[in-house]
Amino acid sequence: MTDPRELRIDRVIDAPVDIVWRAWTEHGAEWFCPQPWRAEIVEQDLRPGGRSAMVMHGPAGERNAIEGVILNAVPGRLIVSTDAFTHGWHPAGPFMVRIDRFDPDPNDPAKTRYSAIARHWTAEAAEKHKAMGFESGWSAATDQLEAVAKRLAAG
Template sequence: MTTAFNPELDLILEREVDVSPAELWQAWTTPEHLKQWFCPQPWKTVECEIELKPGGRFYTVMQSPEGQQFPNTGCYLEIIPEQKLSWTNALQPGFRPADTPPQSPGHECAELLMTASITLQATAKGTLYTAHVLHPNAASKQRHEAMGFEAGWSAVLDQLLAAIKQSR
């Protein structure tokens, strides 16, 4: 499944990083690794369940610095080991339609309906890491952008890289 970038509806973060696709894949697909870096600090991911198959459950609970918890449930769409991981919160596990929009008062990001793909392409220096996030309409894309998509997803990628390097 390849979706062309639509600048009116999509956001993208692309960066060449100095770790391997295998290391990135493990960090994205292993709950104990994902919990270390998945949301920008000082927020934490306190729970994670991964059923790594198309239609499988992708579940996280994010915790605010004040201790509020925000569960997020989604569905994996496409899994190509060490190359591509796609999921959405528009569908629940088993490809069941989600109640829309997700309801997590106080957590704007969890209330956004979106589909995301992480692609990993090996390079001479490590990996070309691309996060492509699709939104259902321009207002949703603009809301996500205004909430700090670039800064937030960049911070999370930095945390991901630090966690990988620390575990070596």
């Protein structure tokens, strides 16, 4: 049964987990938002309570600042964040909890089974995110993440 509050992208990436993790954590500006937008990573403190802050810049000068808190991070495996709080646990208007999972592909441990999950407080918020272009936007970002990972894997 699918939770109507959850949207997700699942992908097998042709690179090992440690490389995909490195692409995600060290190269976010290269993949986080679909081109022609670009991401400016302000801070990504991957520990519980750490600040997650970035600015997405659009081609016509648009600016979308995103800030949240890391809820959990297991190196090489999992990152959980939310926009329900800003740094210092200040409540914000919650939209979602983001979960990024990095698992070795059971069929080929040289590949990564990557999942990007958006869990919303309500089904209406999930529908709004879907209407905003979740599928195409997060798929494009995942394509870009995969391209960075393949580049890093190639040396």
